[in-house]
Structure formats: structure tokens, C-alpha cells
Amino acid sequence: MKLYDLDLSGNCYKVRLFAALTGTELELIPVDLAAGEHYTPTFAALNPFQEVPVLVDGKTALRDSQAVLVYLAGQLQDRAWWPEDPTSQAEIVQWLCIASSEIRDGPNAARLIRKFGYDLAIERALLVTQRLLPLLDRHLTSFEWFALGRPTIADCALFPYLALAHEGGIDVTPFPALTGWLDRVRALPKFTPMPGIRG
Ligand SMILES: N[C@@H](CCC(=O)N[C@@H](CS)C(=O)NCC(=O)O)C(=O)O
The missing domain is CATH 3.40.30.10 (Glutaredoxin)
Incomplete structure (x- = not known):
């Protein structure tokens, strides 16, 4: 592929x-x-x-x-990342939708503006982020992973722009549950970094 x-x-x-x-x-x-x-x-x-x-x-x-x-x-033969039953799939899709909406309009947009000079509204990107981060942090206070109590594709979809938030001038350190989850993803076996994300 x-x-x-x-x-x-x-x-x-x-x-x-x-x-x-x-x-x-x-x-x-x-x-x-x-x-x-x-x-x-x-x-x-x-x-x-x-x-x-x-x-x-x-x-x-x-x-x-x-x-x-x-x-x-x-x-994959191992369907742990994306199981076959509709309830599990829907739980994951809820988070995939956050990745392609609030994450895109918040931390992703802030990075595009501040790192790459895109002509987008920084006020809106920061407002979306300000609303989003406490919600994610609250969820992760109760759950180790975003869905199903284990790593799934929801974590893969949410991780990049949260781990890159600093490149948009966004500080995630006031959110301990969120930073704890970022560390858990980094600690997964065979984790790979990208420029801007430490391994
Ligand atoms: N919804 C798409 C968004 C993809 C997207 O925005 N890709 C960016 C790179 S991260 C791109 O190709 N942008 C083209 C451009 O800036 O002209 C996805 O999740 O893959």
C-alpha cells in the first residue's frame, strides 16, 4: 500500500x-x-x-x-484498534469526529497560522482550543484511553495535533490528564515520532 x-x-x-x-x-x-x-x-x-x-x-x-x-x-486480524461491533465503532467515531472538527479548527489551525503563516483567524483557533482542552482533560481524568479502555484508532487520530500544540503556541501543561495520556501514547511499543514530537 x-x-x-x-x-x-x-x-x-x-x-x-x-x-x-x-x-x-x-x-x-x-x-x-x-x-x-x-x-x-x-x-x-x-x-x-x-x-x-x-x-x-x-x-x-x-x-x-x-x-x-x-x-x-x-x-488487521487483531481488531482491538477498530472492533467490528457497532457500539464500539460508534464510540470511536465520536472521537474521530473531534479529530476532524475541533482539533482541526483549534490546535491544528493555530499551528498552521503560527508555524506556517496560513491566513486563518487566530482568535477563533484559540477559542476552539480553550473550550476543547478542558473537555479532553476531563474525559482523560476518568479514562486512560479515549475509547474502549485501550489504545484504538481514536488515540492515533487525536494524538498528532495535541502533541504538536506547542508549535501553535498552545501550552497543554495545565492539563495533567491530557499530558499523562500524551506520555502513555509515547510509551506504546513501536511508537514513532515526527518532527516537533519527541519520542
Ligand atoms: N480531512 C483531511 C485533511 C487533510 C489536510 O488538511 N491535509 C493538509 C496537510 S496536513 C493538506 O494537504 N493541505 C493542503 C494545502 O495546505 O494546500 C484529513 O484528515 O486527512
């Missing part, structure tokens, strides 16, 4: 992290966003939304990191 990838992308890292933790083999195809490689017709044929990551498995081309996590985890 091929992953169209960017090393500095937290969305791509969600997939690289899951692959490392589960021993899933991926061929990484770097896409140079700075050079506009994602605007080429060849890439647009894979993902009309012109974003990474994209996973290609034979004739299947999938965009969106959450969708890719579901696809990869659903292929």
Missing part, C-alpha cells in the same frame, strides 16, 4: 503512527506541498480535494486520515 505523505503533516502522521504501532507496511510517497505537487492533475486524480494523506491500495484510493485509519485497522 502506498501513502502519499508529507513528513510535517499531522494528518499524515496519524497514519504513519498507526502503521508503526501495528506493524502495517506502507510505502511512503512524499508529496511536496510547498512546490504545489498536490495541485498536479496526477495528484488531483487521486484526491480531488488536493490534500494529503492519500492511501492507495490496488484500485482503491482513499483520502482523509480518519477514513484511512478505519480502512487499515479494519484489515
Whole structure:
């Protein structure tokens, strides 16, 4: 399977992290966003939304990191990361949706603005983050992992932009349950870091 990838992308890292933790083999195809490689017709044929990551498995081309996590985890023999029953799946999807909404609009947006100079509203990014972090911290005060009492794809989807929050000028240290969970993810066997995230 091929992953169209960017090393500095937290969305791509969600997939690289899951692959490392589960021993899933991926061929990484770097896409140079700075050079506009994602605007080429060849890439647009894979993902009309012109974003990474994209996973290609034979004739299947999938965009969106959450969708890719579901696809990869659903292929494993060990279904602990994405079980088959609807109740467990729904519990995980609740958190995948937070990853693609509040995390994107909060800590991810703050990093895009402050590290990469994107023209987005910092006030809104900080407001979303300010509301989000206490909610996550409260959840993690009662639970060791986001869903099902064990590591799942929910943790892979939420980890990158929370661990990269400092690059958006966001301090997570006032949230002890959240920082404890970040450390637990880092301590998972076969954990892999990315630039900006210590191992
Ligand atoms: N919902 C998508 C979002 C993907 C996304 O935003 N990718 C960024 C890199 S992290 C991108 O390709 N941006 C293109 C651009 O900035 O022009 C996902 O979760 O994979």
C-alpha cells in the first residue's frame, strides 16, 4: 500500500503512527506541498480535494486520515484498534469526529497560522482550543484511553495535533490528564515520532 505523505503533516502522521504501532507496511510517497505537487492533475486524480494523506491500495484510493485509519485497522486480524461491533465503532467515531472538527479548527489551525503563516483567524483557533482542552482533560481524568479502555484508532487520530500544540503556541501543561495520556501514547511499543514530537 502506498501513502502519499508529507513528513510535517499531522494528518499524515496519524497514519504513519498507526502503521508503526501495528506493524502495517506502507510505502511512503512524499508529496511536496510547498512546490504545489498536490495541485498536479496526477495528484488531483487521486484526491480531488488536493490534500494529503492519500492511501492507495490496488484500485482503491482513499483520502482523509480518519477514513484511512478505519480502512487499515479494519484489515488487521487483531481488531482491538477498530472492533467490528457497532457500539464500539460508534464510540470511536465520536472521537474521530473531534479529530476532524475541533482539533482541526483549534490546535491544528493555530499551528498552521503560527508555524506556517496560513491566513486563518487566530482568535477563533484559540477559542476552539480553550473550550476543547478542558473537555479532553476531563474525559482523560476518568479514562486512560479515549475509547474502549485501550489504545484504538481514536488515540492515533487525536494524538498528532495535541502533541504538536506547542508549535501553535498552545501550552497543554495545565492539563495533567491530557499530558499523562500524551506520555502513555509515547510509551506504546513501536511508537514513532515526527518532527516537533519527541519520542
Ligand atoms: N480531512 C483531511 C485533511 C487533510 C489536510 O488538511 N491535509 C493538509 C496537510 S496536513 C493538506 O494537504 N493541505 C493542503 C494545502 O495546505 O494546500 C484529513 O484528515 O486527512
